Amino acid sequence: MPTEAPTASRRRGELLERAILDAAWAEVLEVGYPKLTMEAVAARAQTSKPVIYRRWRTRAALVLAAMQHSLPGWDDLPDTGSLRSDLIALLQRVAHRFDLVPGDLIPGLITETFSDPESAAAVRAQITSFARARILRPVLQRAVARGEITTTEISPRLARLPFDLMRNESMIYGMPVSDAAIAEIIDEVVLPVLAATPRES
Incomplete structure (x- = not known):
């Protein structure tokens, strides 16, 4: 030692x-x-x-x-020219971000902080920090300007949705989320929900 x-x-x-x-x-x-x-x-x-x-x-x-x-930040968000490819690129970046985290780290932190509410809350905040509306809003603003969707106003739950689905995929199957799974999350869930979101008043 x-x-x-x-x-x-x-x-x-x-x-x-x-x-x-x-x-x-x-x-x-x-x-x-x-x-x-x-x-x-x-x-x-x-x-x-x-x-x-x-x-x-x-x-x-x-x-x-x-x-x-130590992990990469979120200053340079994807700008590919379409909402679909922006969202796919963003989720791929999230997947890569957690490729950089050792597999025993998050379970170890959760276990160690279980009896300490303040520390446990900090762990949850760090794990879900990328799922805030502020991360998605620039992507949505560009999509509104292109006429792909009608509003950037989304609920906190919708802001978390693609990342929650990706995290669930990883936890259930115990492996990195594939590009195919990311595309399915975007095409079958996220884009239809965004298209159905009411226009800003």
Whole structure:
């Protein structure tokens, strides 16, 4: 087991936090969530456990922050020229995003935080963070401008729908969601629902 390293000099604020988050994610990828220790993260980041605990009170909180820090963001949303291909590209990106997450991480986080409502809520928020209406709205706005649909106003449930269906597909069959399954979700469920959504008043 790595020994705890002394705190590196002159690292403060964001620079130190980035080093800790990078170290935590590297440990997750190298040893998996169940074997991750705060000692190993501190050694890799060249800091101390108390420094880490001042920022993240639990291992789960640290790893959630590291996951958010390390996974690709949503700044560059698909713009392919059609709503269907935009939505397919978006779901493929979501599928790829979770290809980057070790298979034992999400189950481990859920199990570890089961008795801690605050941490459990943070895990759920991280897992479903891509399913917010703000992620879909730019795609829908372009579709409205092209005349493909009539409104960008969708309910939170509809905003979650394609991602919930994809997550269910993965959990039921225990494998990455195929491109064919993504196309079926879009063609057979999401597009018909969007087409039936009432026009903005």
